[in-house]
Amino acid sequence: MFPINQIVVEIEPENVPDEFSVAGEKALGGAFLFDGGKIIAAPVDYVAEAQRKKQELLSQANNMITTLQDAVDLEMATGDEAVSVLEWRKHRVLLSRVDVGKAPDIKWPQTP
Template sequence: MANFSSRTEKTFFDDFINTTLPPDAVELSSEEYLGLLLGIAAGKKVDWSGERPALVDPSPPSAEQLQQSAYSQRDYLLGIAALRIAPLQDAVDGEVATDDEVSLLELWKSYRVALNRIQTQSGFPSDIAWPDQPG
């Protein structure tokens, strides 16, 4: 059993599983193959431009990717806030809220407002000071 890589296919092959190999298949030693797999698992990318695959650091995310990631995180946190606010607001609306519940509701609402303003931070989207969730 041997492992191979293909620059044109940009993948690895195992001759036990793959009965036909691409014409540019290059056999990898067990150590080389394992090193590549461990590097990929650790977040490295494979550079297929040479005859043999090589590990490289991934490109940093673009500003657009950072922004999308920030908005996804914000929306997730807004969902949590909505779940916490709803029963507190119900208690206030029903005039059965305790003083602690009223205070906690105000904290959660302030948190929600802060989440909705992350894009106004000077470091957005690469450096965000996320607000702390209320207790």
Template sequence: MASAQSRFPVDIVNPPDGRVQLPTDFDPRPEQSEVSWPDTIGSIDWSQMVTAEMKQDAAAAQHLAGVQAEIAGRRGVADSAIAPLQDAVDLDDATEAEATALKAWKKYRVALNRLPEQAGYPTDIDWPAPPA
């Protein structure tokens, strides 16, 4: 029932944001319908379009957020381990084992902070091992 122009429209190149009107000689709404059709039936809203690139960007951003959350969680563990050891060192009351442990935890925390500098970050990460 549609005209040749409606069935074979010219390519839409660089459409503007917002609604783009489709050819008006074809109306897909049934003539005797009790269904309320939206007024936008003959248009496309390009601002609502989601492309494959947009999906890839969103997935990459979600992955990066997950990696950053993991780094923050591991840094929180390191901070919790460092605080009492640092107190003992500050008060000149640390044993040799505590001083060694403090240094190891601080090295671990520095390694976590340097993860974004790794080649392949955030998809390929060589996670540092926490002190034993």
């Protein structure tokens, strides 16, 4: 039987939230759960999402700083690059201070 290692259930239309139909294929990717005859929205781990975003933004900042700092150290930096490396370093400090425990109400620093 298909799908393998899955169950098939019949659900009354009134037990299917409008958001499920609007989500389309994405709904089948984990945004919803089957719970006692109803389809419900899966709980969101906002802290984990914020932690992932913070790591992505820090990685981006580190990459930018490394390249710009190389240009500065090798005396190849333009005036704009010299200013930019300082802006990116400040941005990285602000990112490091973001408290992901306050998710989803986080005010993320602007990217330079």
